Amino acid sequence: MTSPEQGRLAGPLSMSVANLCHRLQPQVSARTAAGFAEVLRRLGAPLQVAVAGRIKSGKSTLVNALIGRRVAPTDIGECTRLVTRFQYGTVDRVEIVFTDGRKQVLPFASDGMIPAELGVDIERVSHIEAYLTNAVLQGMTVIDTPGLGSLDAASVSRTEQLLGAAKHRKEEDDEGSDELDDTSRNAVAGAEAVLYVVTQGVRADDQQALAAFTAATASREAGPVNAIAVLNKADTIAPESVEGSGGDVWKAATLLAEKQASTLKPRVADVLPVIGLIAESAESGGFTSADADALRQLAELDDDVLQTMLISADIFTSWECDVPAGTRLRLLEKLDLFGVSHGVEAVRKEPEITAGALRRALLDASGLEAVRQRLAVVFAARADGIKAAAALASVTALAHASADPAERQRVHDAIEVLLAKPEAHQLRLLEALTLVASGAVDMPEDLSEEVLRVGSNADIGAQLGKPGAPRPELAAHALERAGWWRSFASFGATPAQSRVAHVVHRAYFLIWQQVRDA
Ligand SMILES: Nc1nc2c(ncn2[C@@H]2O[C@H](COP(=O)(O)OP(=O)(O)OP(=O)(O)O)[C@@H](O)[C@H]2O)c(=O)[nH]1
Ligand SMILES: [Mg+2]
Known part of the structure; x- marks a missing residue:
């Protein structure tokens, strides 16, 4: 199509x-x-x-x-x-x-x-x-x-x-529109x-x-x-x-x-x-070379003076010093006190630092x-599953809202067929992932991590925890883990764990098929 x-x-x-x-x-x-x-x-x-x-x-x-x-x-x-x-x-x-x-x-x-x-x-x-x-x-x-x-x-x-x-909010009166x-x-x-x-x-x-x-x-x-x-x-x-x-x-x-x-x-x-504020200034061009110059000027100040100024926004802008008050106000709006202090420190550590490198340092400090x-x-990585799940939810809601029972049935049947396809397995994997990530199903930590890894990555190497490994190695590993999870599902797992384990087993199996056929 x-x-x-x-x-x-x-x-x-x-x-x-x-x-x-x-x-x-x-x-x-x-x-x-x-x-x-x-x-x-x-x-x-x-x-x-x-x-x-x-x-x-x-x-x-x-x-x-x-x-x-x-x-x-x-x-x-x-x-x-x-x-x-x-x-x-x-x-x-x-x-x-x-x-x-x-x-x-x-x-x-x-x-x-x-x-x-x-x-x-x-x-x-x-x-x-x-x-x-x-x-x-x-x-x-x-x-x-x-x-x-x-x-x-x-x-x-x-x-x-x-x-x-x-x-x-309201029931619609435009039936048939x-x-x-x-x-x-x-x-x-x-x-x-x-x-x-x-x-x-x-x-x-x-x-x-x-x-x-x-x-x-x-x-x-x-x-x-x-x-x-x-x-x-x-x-x-x-x-x-x-x-x-x-x-x-x-x-x-x-x-x-x-x-x-x-x-x-x-x-x-x-x-x-x-x-967010520092990230915005660093990423959106808000932080300019004039701002870098102002930070350099502030870095020249006696440290006692600077620390006093940095106690509050009021003191920072009203203190008598060589950097114009307007410039300080502008810095404050773009970086706030922590950003100013961080910028000054970066200058002091590396006096020759360029405006670009300073911007980069601020970005690093922002956590963005x-x-x-x-x-x-x-x-x-999960966009396919998330979008498909949202779309299926909408399709289901549309069918529910339909006045025609035959139409409702037709849509539900089609969804059933779709859910039986191999690619629909990622919906179940997302679900299992959620159960584990939320703690709703308790798992030993190493197993939790494994479930999250398999469920959160788009790349097969990353899913298997072996990024860049050659195909035969990936295939062997996927098969080994598939077997392991199947036996875990049958022996030793609680019923809740067992349900997750079946899903993980199948995920590995599908990965194995994919690597094998590639
Ligand atoms: N110090 C500091 N201030 C911030 C930060 N992020 C935003 N602000 C300030 O917080 C104020 C509100 O920011 P907005 O981005 O408008 O907040 P908002 O959530 O969109 O506000 P509404 O849409 O009105 O709900 C602004 O003055 C920002 O400059 C931050 O990480 N640190
Ligand atoms: Mg807003």
Whole structure:
């Protein structure tokens, strides 16, 4: 089958789901067929990653850092109350999408950002679509969301709707129309993965939002498969408040993040500390050579003086010194006190350091690289499974919503056939992975690690823990592990472990077949 979206499908399972939709389309009602068309469109699009979290947790700042461009308004303005989707486009363009489906082009502000104020009635705005040429967006669509826990009920409901938590607001009265009704729209509109932003305190509504998301994104318990969390604003943590930090900010952040990970379990696998503000400045061109010069000037100051200035933002900007107050304010906005202090240290260690190397040092200090890597491993490697699972959930929901029992049956039968295919095994593997990662099924640590390795990598060498090994060795190893897991499933495992073990056994078996036939 050839359709435009298939060239970009995430993998074999997405391909099977796409084929299912194509095949069924002529056999179902116009309304269901319209839903399938939407499912197909989404299957072919990059993974939809929502950046979610409490108000002012630094979501938009992190979005800018990830895209590598300061484009999402931060701090104030109407836009922080709206959902903005950043997707790849061949020309930079921003559109306001209204609730009635109408669209209006929105010119960029003079600083290249999406204007903070839209100049339209915000009550009638559904969301903003930003098409950008940045290459990162070819791999994923990033969705900036308004803060949860804000006082503004409208923006909360916009986010919850996007995350799939919305109640179906009204029953549709347009029976027979080809338009998607709310049920279908919600079924196909939910984000597929979430980057959850928390700051120092994890509260009840953080848990709630994550729970709502995981419940909505997959027909099965999804958990750590499609959610990762970051502890943002790591620079603002007072190390004295964290036992065992030894006064080190990053160590304190790491310890705190570990604690939060246990609180947020099983919704997320772990929590990575990050400093979004520094990452944004380093990645989006915000940190300039003039800023590097200013850091060099500050590095010349007497250390006692500098340490005093770094006690608070007020002292830093109001202290009498040779670096102009305006310059200091600018540094503070881009790096905050921790970033300034870190930058000065880098200069002192290496007085000849270039602006580029300084930018690189700041980026390293921000923790963004680890977040990117995690995104790549967790989301990119699992995109096929995640997208296919989301698409199947939508297809199921569309069938459920259908008034025709024969149509419902036809769709369910087709799904059954699909689930029996070898490529559908990765859905079961994702499920097993979730059970193990969340601790719902207890496994000895080395076995847990093995399950995670097999389930989290796209490359066979990496799945087998033997990257780059020759094929015969990979085949032999896969076969050996397949046998081991089969006997573990039969002897020595608890019933829950046994179910996981069967899935892992089959995963190894399929890997063995693949390597053997390659
Ligand atoms: N010190 C520090 N400040 C940060 C960091 N990340 C963001 N900020 C600041 O926090 C404020 C809020 O950042 P935003 O990115 O607008 O937060 P948001 O979560 O998008 O806010 P809403 O959309 O209004 O909910 C801004 O002043 C940022 O500069 C960080 O890592 N460290
Ligand atoms: Mg925001």
